[in-house]
Amino acid sequence: MDLFSSSNAALSSSPLSEILRPKNLDEIIGQDKTLGPKSKLGQMLRKGYLPSLIIWGPPGTGKTTFALALSQHFNAHFENINAVDAGAKVLREVGEKGRDRRLQFQQKTVLFVDEIHRFNKAQQDVLLPFVEKGDLVLVGATTENPSYELNRALLSRCRVVVFERLSEEDLSKIVLRAETHYKKPLERILTKDAINNLLEYSDGDARRLINSLEILYNFTKDQEDGERLDVNDMRELLQQNPLGYDKSSEMHYDLISAFIKSVRGSDPDAAVYYLARMIDGGEDPIFIARRLIILASEDIGNADPRAISVAVSGLQAVEAIGLPEGAITLSQVTTYLACCPKSNASYMALNNARALVEKTRTQPVPLHLRSAKTALAKDLGYGRDYRYPHNYPTGWVEQNYLPEELETGPLYEPTNRGFEKNIRDYLNWMKGQKPEK
Numbered sequence: 001m002d003l004f005s006s007s008n009a010a011l012s013s014s015p016l017s018e019i020l021r022p023k024n025l026d027e028i029i030g031q032d033k034t035l036g037p038k039s040k041l042g043q044m045l046r047k048g049y050l051p052s053l054i055i056w057g058p059p060g061t062g063k064t065t066f067a068l069a070l071s072q073h074f075n076a077h078f079e080n081i082n083a084v085d086a087g088a089k090v091l092r093e094v095g096e097k098g099r100d101r102r103l104q105f106q107q108k109t110v111l112f113v114d115e116i117h118r119f120n121k122a123q124q125d126v127l128l129p130f131v132e133k134g135d136l137v138l139v140g141a142t143t144e145n146p147s148y149e150l151n152r153a154l155l156s157r158c159r160v161v162v163f164e165r166l167s168e169e170d171l172s173k174i175v176l177r178a179e180t181h182y183k184k185p186l187e188r189i190l191t192k193d194a195i196n197n198l199l200e201y202s203d204g205d206a207r208r209l210i211n212s213l214e215i216l217y218n219f220t221k222d223q224e225d226g227e228r229l230d231v232n233d234m235r236e237l238l239q240q241n242p243l244g245y246d247k248s249s250e251m252h253y254d255l256i257s258a259f260i261k262s263v264r265g266s267d268p269d270a271a272v273y274y275l276a277r278m279i280d281g282g283e284d285p286i287f288i289a290r291r292l293i294i295l296a297s298e299d300i301g302n303a304d305p306r307a308i309s310v311a312v313s314g315l316q317a318v319e320a321i322g323l324p325e326g327a328i329t330l331s332q333v334t335t336y337l338a339c340c341p342k343s344n345a346s347y348m349a350l351n352n353a354r355a356l357v358e359k360t361r362t363q364p365v366p367l368h369l370r371s372a373k374t375a376l377a378k379d380l381g382y383g384r385d386y387r388y389p390h391n392y393p394t395g396w397v398e399q400n401y402l403p404e405e406l407e408t409g410p411l412y413e414p415t416n417r418g419f420e421k422n423i424r425d426y427l428n429w430m431k432g433q434k435p436e437k
Contacts, residue, residue, distance in 0.1 A: 016214035017207065020177050025069050028062055029206070030170035031163055035066070041161060050074050050108065052131050052138040054116065054146045054155070057163025060205030063141035066163075067112040070139065076108035077101055083118040088126045095130030102135055109136050116140030117149035124154045131157050165204030172199070174206055178213045186213075187228075189220040194234045201238075212238055252283070259334075260291060264299045268338035275334050279327045289315040292333050303343035303418035310336050341418030349412035356408055363403035396430055 022028045025045060028035055035042045044051070050070070055063045064080075071078040079094050098109035111127075113119070119127075130136040131154070138158060142149065146160055166174075175195075179185050186195055198216075202209035219237055220229065229237065255278050262270035278288060289311070296311040314333035318326040372383030387397045402408070414424040 016178065016181070016217075017210045019181055020174065020210060021065055022062075022069055023072065025066075025073055028066060028069060029173050030166040031062060031066070034161055034163065041159070045070070045073065048074075050076075050110075050137055052136075052158040054138075054140045054142065054150070054158045054160045055163055056142050056144075056146055056160060058143060058165050058204065060202075060207035060209075061163040061165060062206060063163060064112065064114065067110060067139040067141070071110040074108055074110070076110045076137065079109060079111045081111070081113055083113055083115045083123070086113070086123070088122055091123060091126045095127065095135055098130060099133070099135035111136045111138050113138065113140045115142065117142040117144040117146065119150070121151060124151050128154055128157070166202075166206055167204070168199050171202055171204070171206070171209055174209055175199075175213065178210070178217070182217045184217070186216075188225065189216060189223060189228055190234060191228050191230045194229055194231045197231050198234065255281075255283075256288075256291060259288075260295055263292070263295055263334060263338045264342065266338055266340075266342065268335045271334050271338045272331055275327075275330060279323070279330070285318050285323055285326050285330060286315070288330055289318045289333070292330075292337060296337060298347045299342055299344055300337060300340045301343045301346035302414060302420045302423055303341040303345075305419055307337055307340050341420075343415045343417055343420050345412060345414050345420065352411040356406075356411065360403075360406060363406050366400060366402075366404060368399075369401065394433070396433070398433065 025035060025042070026037075033039060035045075037043070037046065055066065057063060067080075068078060070076075077098075079098075081090065081094070094109075094111060098111070101107045101109050127136070127138065131138050138154075140146075140150075140158070146155060175186055190198065198209070198212060202212065215238060216229070216234065255274055259271060259274035259278065262274060275288065279285065293308070293311040293315060296307040300307040310333055314329050317329040321329070367381045368384060368386040370377065370382040372378045377383070387399050389395055389397050389399075391397075414420040414427065416424060
């Protein structure tokens with residue numbers, strides 16, 4: 001049996017992503033600022049110091065590749081798990097095996113955790129002692145801000161590394177490696193415009209580029225010289241979204257964030273621009289409609305009480321008619337909400353009330369407000385001395401509604417904007433009334 005030919009055959013049948021995957025730190029593309037020989041972390045790693053790391057960056061920037069190269073550089077055992085699938089039992093087993101490896105063979109164990117932001121507190125607590133004792137070198141990958149998602153104890157034992165989206169120059173280096181592997185320049189199978197479009201479509205995502213290159217080279221391997229794919233051919237072959245929109249990517253979160261902030265900031269032009277990008281990029285219109293309902297209460301509230309009705313009607317309309325016509329409804333709702341007066345007073349009132357409940361816990365409901373449905377309840381004084389507001393000329397009577405021992409200022413403080421000004425005036429009027437006997 002020819003071991004060398006067997007090895008080459010296995011390599012040739014591997015996905016292009018595995019064939020092009022960097023084998024060491026120096027082969028990693030696009031993160032020189034963070035990992036290069038002149039960077040502080042790069043120098044630490046090359047001097048033999050391996051800390052636990054949290055890698056924060058967009059998809060396709062080389063987080064998994066870096067973890068693999070790291071383990072090879074330090075001759076460490078490599079464990080790869082996904083935060084969604086790994087329970088406490090699995091994590092404990094990995095940690096115990098890492099401890100045995102360290103004590104028996106003096107070998108490090110690199111534990112790569114993809115989507116580490118999905119770890120709950122219990123999972124993080126299981127990992128912590130193994131990381132503290134050096135049984136595991138944790139390398140976590142996340143597209144979310146780790147300071148929001150990981151607890152302080154674990155985060156304090158890790159160095160946060162920021163990976164950046166790859167530049168067009170970086171992507172061109174990947175193309176060059178693919179050309180070397182296939183022994184054919186990309187310009188022999190794609191027009192110049194198609195190549196430029198491919199780099200633009202990849203949007204700094206090495207994984208997307210490599211997967212596209214693999215499809216393109218395999219599709220055109222029997223193609224005659226001079227026969228090249230143009231932009232439309234390539235888009236059809238790759239089933240390419242012209243806007244490069246991926247609902248699971250960072251762009252999804254960035255666009256919905258910009259959209260909501262534009263509506264909140266009363267800029268209808270910016271809001272409808274981001275709406276168009278999401279709709280034409282393939283975003284779920286129901287997701288957008290639901291976010292608008294949340295915004296109507298959180299950011300407009302009683303400044304325009306009609307906003308919530310408009311938003312709910314928008315969701316119902318989109319559910320009834322779908323796309324493409326549903327996009328018109330979303331545009332109407334978006335522009336209406338963007339042009340409404342804004343108030344977060346209702347949202348803040350809820351936060352204030354929750355903070356008060358957390359601080360004071362369970363205070364007894366005043367007797368006069370309790371339900372007196374039974375004879376025993378009446379005998380105990382439930383409902384006694386309750387004043388029914390409609391029995392008074394103004395429809396209002398001074399009465400204590402909060403628990404007696406509860407001391408607090410206003411929880412709901414309406415603004416002077418929109419309809420909420422009327423509410424504020426009414427509350428001020430009540431405060432100025434003389435108590436009725």
